[in-house]
Amino acid sequence: MPKGANLPAIAAFNETVVLDAVRRSEGGLSRVELASVTGLSAQTVTNVTRRLLGQGLIREAGKQSEGSPGKPRTLLRLDPAGAYAVGVHLDPTVITCVLLDLEGEVVEHVRQPAPPDGDAKATLAVVVDAIRAVLATPGADPSRVIGVGVAAPGPIDAETGVVVRPPLVPGWNDFHLRDELTAATGLPSLVAKDVISAAVAERWRDPTGASKDYAFIYYGTGAGIGLVLGGEVYTGSTDNAGDAGHVLVEPGGALCACGRRGCWGESVRPQRLVLQGLWAGVLPAPDGEQVADGVDLDLDVDTVDALFTRLTEAADAGDERAAAIIDRSIRNTAFYLSNLTALLDLDRVVFGGPSWSRVEHRYLDQLPERLAEIDMGILTHPVLLEGSAVGDDVAAVGAACLVLNETFSPRVGRG
Numbered sequence: 001m002p003k004g005a006n007l008p009a010i011a012a013f014n015e016t017v018v019l020d021a022v023r024r025s026e027g028g029l030s031r032v033e034l035a036s037v038t039g040l041s042a043q044t045v046t047n048v049t050r051r052l053l054g055q056g057l058i059r060e061a062g063k064q065s066e067g068s069p070g071k072p073r074t075l076l077r078l079d080p081a082g083a084y085a086v087g088v089h090l091d092p093t094v095i096t097c098v099l100l101d102l103e104g105e106v107v108e109h110v111r112q113p114a115p116p117d118g119d120a121k122a123t124l125a126v127v128v129d130a131i132r133a134v135l136a137t138p139g140a141d142p143s144r145v146i147g148v149g150v151a152a153p154g155p156i157d158a159e160t161g162v163v164v165r166p167p168l169v170p171g172w173n174d175f176h177l178r179d180e181l182t183a184a185t186g187l188p189s190l191v192a193k194d195v196i197s198a199a200v201a202e203r204w205r206d207p208t209g210a211s212k213d214y215a216f217i218y219y220g221t222g223a224g225i226g227l228v229l230g231g232e233v234y235t236g237s238t239d240n241a242g243d244a245g246h247v248l249v250e251p252g253g254a255l256c257a258c259g260r261r262g263c264w265g266e267s268v269r270p271q272r273l274v275l276q277g278l279w280a281g282v283l284p285a286p287d288g289e290q291v292a293d294g295v296d297l298d299l300d301v302d303t304v305d306a307l308f309t310r311l312t313e314a315a316d317a318g319d320e321r322a323a324a325i326i327d328r329s330i331r332n333t334a335f336y337l338s339n340l341t342a343l344l345d346l347d348r349v350v351f352g353g354p355s356w357s358r359v360e361h362r363y364l365d366q367l368p369e370r371l372a373e374i375d376m377g378i379l380t381h382p383v384l385l386e387g388s389a390v391g392d393d394v395a396a397v398g399a400a401c402l403v404l405n406e407t408f409s410p411r412v413g414r415g
């Protein structure tokens with residue numbers, strides 16, 4: 001987990017151990033099972049569960065089914081209404097805000113366009129409005145909201161909650177996002193990198209999944225990679241792991257912001273594919289724009305989004321030029337993934353993010369074959385490729401999961 005996020009502890013260590021065990025169980029655990037799973041004594045489990053029941057964080061949920069020896073035991077489960085966390089995703093184009101209950105289910109979500117000029121103060125105002133909107137969800141007790149997590153484009157300084165220098169939104173340079181948010185909402189806040197948040201959401205959704213080593217490919221305005229290694233979300237030395245965009249995949253390809261050509265991130269991002277569609281004549285020129293082959297256009301985010309949808313629909317409808325543009329991005333991604341999965345010995349790659357669903361079936365249809373073509377003689381096992389079950393809001397959901405993790409996961413040193 002990101003190291004700089006220090007939310008106040010509201011549960012003692014043994015309570016977090018029990019909560020964690022209950023969360024990871026399917027269908028709840030009895031007190032006897034809890035003692036066995038956690039290594040705590042029966043008396044300690046009794047005391048801890050009494051406190052957690054009193055706090056409304058767990059509930060008694062029926063008896064263990066017939067067939068187990070002895071008298072039926074009462075099962076304990078999380079009480080979803082026991083605590084809530086807010087998650088915000090600051091994308092350069094759209095602000096997403098979700099309210100998660102203690103079980104990690106989304107109970108409300110709000111989506112707003114980001115202010116077009118990327119101004120930090122204006123963006124903050126939209127974020128605060130969105131947070132107020134989800135806090136007003138009927139049935140969710142606002143006094144049980146424990147904090148706000150924000151997924152932001154990197155690099156970020158997780159210690160101070162500052163967005164340092166996001167490449168696509170210069171207005172946020174060195175913005176003290178965490179402190180400003182806490183001042184505006186009165187809620188403890190944390191800031192994490194967007195691709196790391198997305199990987200957290202995927203991991204939270206599937207805590208006991210078969211794969212312990214996988215990559216989450218985040219596909220939004222740009223593309224990035226979150227890693228789960230050894231069952232833990234990998235955050236790196238400064239909580240900024242996942243800047244994957246500048247690996248060369250296409251010599252002589254599109255000019256990247258880094259000054260070189262053919263970087264993976266540039267070669268797959270929707271704006272680049274839209275430009276290629278305009279140059280090829282597959283897409284109509286936007287109002288007031290002169291399209292000249294090979295000349296970049298400064299398109300606003302809504303235009304890019306609408307044209308990207310049009311491009312993917314044209315490809316699906318059989319337009320060969322549109323298909324060739326998307327399919328080249330798939331080949332570039334396959335080239336990258338073949339290296340990444342071999343380097344880290346991954347057995348699964350999960351895709352998600354707001355631009356993903358429009359290309360999902362095409363990617364999942366073609367990637368296995370493209371990967372198989374790049375036989376480097378080192379892959380010894382198949383790599384499972386799939387779309388995330390968390391949906392388009394994955395980064396916002398992950399930011400809220402981070403708040404729940406920070407508050408309720410057992411950490412050494414907690415009193």
Ligand SMILES: [Zn+2]
Nearest residue numbers: 246256258263
């Ligand atoms: Zn680059």
